[in-house]
Each structure stands twice: as structure tokens, then as C-alpha cells.
Amino acid sequence: MSEADDRIFLKRFSLVLAGLAVFAIVIIFLAMAIHGTLDREESTAREAAREQRLMPVAGVYAGETGRAAAMAAREDAAGSTEVEAAFDGSLDGSLIYDRACASCHEVGAAGAPEMVASAWADRIDKGKEQLVSNAINGIGAMPPRGGRRDLTDEQIEASVSHMLGMVE
Numbered sequence: 001m002s003e004a005d006d007r008i009f010l011k012r013f014s015l016v017l018a019g020l021a022v023f024a025i026v027i028i029f030l031a032m033a034i035h036g037t038l039d040r041e042e043s044t045a046r047e048a049a050r051e052q053r054l055m056p057v058a059g060v061y062a063g064e065t066g067r068a069a070a071m072a073a074r075e076d077a078a079g080s081t082e083v084e085a086a087f088d089g090s091l092d093g094s095l096i097y098d099r100a101c102a103s104c105h106e107v108g109a110a111g112a113p114e115m116v117a118s119a120w121a122d123r124i125d126k127g128k129e130q131l132v133s134n135a136i137n138g139i140g141a142m143p144p145r146g147g148r149r150d151l152t153d154e155q156i157e158a159s160v161s162h163m164l165g166m167v168e
């Protein structure tokens with residue numbers, strides 16, 4: 001290769017480099033121009049969506065719970081008894097008693113019979129079936145299902161059985 005060839009190559013090569021540099025600058029300005037035309041409002045919406053995603057887990061959970069409560073209330077208003085069974089439909093009488101009945105029956109709140117044999121002797125005489133039915137429909141100061149209308153008949157029966165087991 002001659003020196004003349006080298007010079008020609010260098011000349012063309014620097015032309016290509018200069019062309020690329022100009023191209024890069026054009027691209028940069030083009031990008032800045034496009035960025036300037038971006039819809040600001042859309043970025044606000046995106047910001048809100050991001051905030052929603054970053055909400056604490058408990059916050060999202062409270063929202064779900066609120067939704068479930070609102071739905072239950074709506075079903076109440078419609079006169080429907082179809083509410084999701086409490087405690088995942090558990091028939092563990094001890095669990096149901098602890099969470100739905102103990103608040104009154106453990107301490108005798110509202111005049112509820114405490115879980116001692118003497119308080120239950122007369123009631124046991126009514127027979128378990130009657131006790132279950134009274135617990136379902138409410139009796140005296142005790143609201144139907146102890147105020148937990150999401151408990152099924154079977155769950156009430158399971159918790160009454162558990163209660164009778166405590167005092168018999």
C-alpha cells in the first residue's frame with residue numbers, strides 16, 4: 001500500500017467519524033425535543049400508579065377487608081344470609097368459642113352464663129338441640145349467633161358442643 005492510499009483512507013475514515021459525530025448530536029437534540037413534548041399529565045398518572053404499588057401491605061389488606069365488609073353490608077341490606085363462613089368454615093368448636101363466644105361467656109359479660117358447671121346445670125336440662133337453636137336465634141341479651149351472623153348453624157353447634165364439654 002502506498003502512502004497516497006493511506007492518506008485517502010485516513011481522509012475518508014475521518015469523514016465517516018465526523019459524519020457519525022454529527023449524527024449523534026442530531027439524535028441528542030431530537031431526543032430532547034421529543035422529551036419536551038411528553039404529556040405531563042400522563043406522568044402524574046404514572047406517579048399515582050407507582051404510589052399505589054408502593055402502598056404498605058397492611059394498607060392494601062385494610063382495603064380488601066373494607067371491601068369485604070361493604071359487600072357483607074350490602075348483602076345484609078338485600079336480606080340475604082349468604083355471607084362467607086367465618087374462620088374459613090372451620091368446625092373446630094374450641095377455635096370458634098375462643099374467637100366468637102369467649103368475649104361474653106368467659107367473663108359473664110352482659111349476663112352471659114360463665115363456663116362453670118353451676119351456671120349451666122339448668123340450661124343443660126333443655127337439651128343440646130334447644131341450646132343450639134337458642135344460640136342461633138338469640139336469647140335474652142345474647143344476639144343471634146353471638147352477633148356473628150357469618151357463623152353457620154354447624155359452626156354454632158360445634159361451639160355449643162365445645163361449651164357443653166367445658167361444663168359437663
Ligand code: HEC
Pocket residue numbers: 096097100101102103104105109110111112113123126130131132134135139140141142143145146147148151156159160163
Ligand atoms: C354478646 C355477648 C355474647 C356472646 C358474644 C355470646 N353469647 Fe351466648 N349468651 C349470652 C347471654 C347474655 C346469654 C344468656 C341469655 C339468657 O338466658 O337470657 C347467653 C346464653 C347462651 C347459651 C344458653 C342458651 C340457653 O338456651 O340457655 C348458649 C348455648 C350460648 N349462649 C352459646 C353461645 C355461643 C355458641 C356463642 C358464640 C358463637 C355465644 N354464645 C356468644 C351472651 C353472649
